[in-house]
Amino acid sequence: MRSFLRDNGLTIALAIFFGISILGMAAAGFASYNEELAKHGEAPLPPLLQYLISGQFLSALFENWESEFLQMGVVCCADSMALSARFGGIA
Template sequence: MVEAWAQNDHKDGKMGALRNNGLTIVLLLLFGASIIGQWIAGWHVQVEDAQRHGEQVLSLSAYSLSPEFLSSVFENWESEFLQMSAYVVLTAFLIQRGSAESKDPDSPPRDVDLDLQASKPGAPRILQSGPIWRAIYARSLGLTLAALFLISFVMHWTQSAKVAAQEAIAHGEKPLGTLAYLGDAQLWFESFQNWQSEFLSTAVLVLLSIFLRQRESPESKGVAAPHSQTGE
């Protein structure tokens, strides 16, 4: 009997973990499937291009570390982290009345007196480490996302510079150095074409959430909520 209860508790624990972390698990599975698809499809494109030009064909494993693949990966990550960091910071200061994606301008400030709130049950312990750590932690999400953007941008820039240098050598031209490539139009064309789509999609979400609903989603107001209601 005891063993049966233990097995049931173990099973319930697993199901609880899956239920409590389902959103992250599904998103990571979708990410994994997508990046594997990009990796394999990109390798086939590289093989076809190399055969067409009589160049060396990379193996699948070699392609995974190639500047072509890494540049394309970090080019996309860069725009995503830029969009998220900008959104997190801007929503702290700006509002869109009626949007589920905006804080309510008529609500009282949520994060005042953090030194007092630090003593509340369940509050992160770092809040008790003094005013400097409280100030850093109070902005840690935006700072971390901004750092991930900068890291992704540097990786995109340096790997794209290697791709451009390879193409220049193949055409008998003098390649640009990595620092010089920072001023090249190709790098900024690759960046801006992704940045603009991220900012547009975020603006569209902010505006559509005023008038449209998605039942039970925290990114939407309640289905019966008035259009003028701001926030979830």
């Protein structure tokens, strides 16, 4: 068990942070969505699970992921171009 934690500690930590961020996003989005429904005089969603499978949450989640993957793609391309320019290509 000790070697498993040592070998996979970073992955475990990042998975925990990922889960916490998704839960935080779900809680904040649920509260915001219920406020928006209350403004328009509609009944709030009863369970959090119903919000999690709604288009509102999934749309926000995938928009966030899309922007992050785009950002990381640009950084990786810029880094590889800079390395190619500096070192004359990667052998």
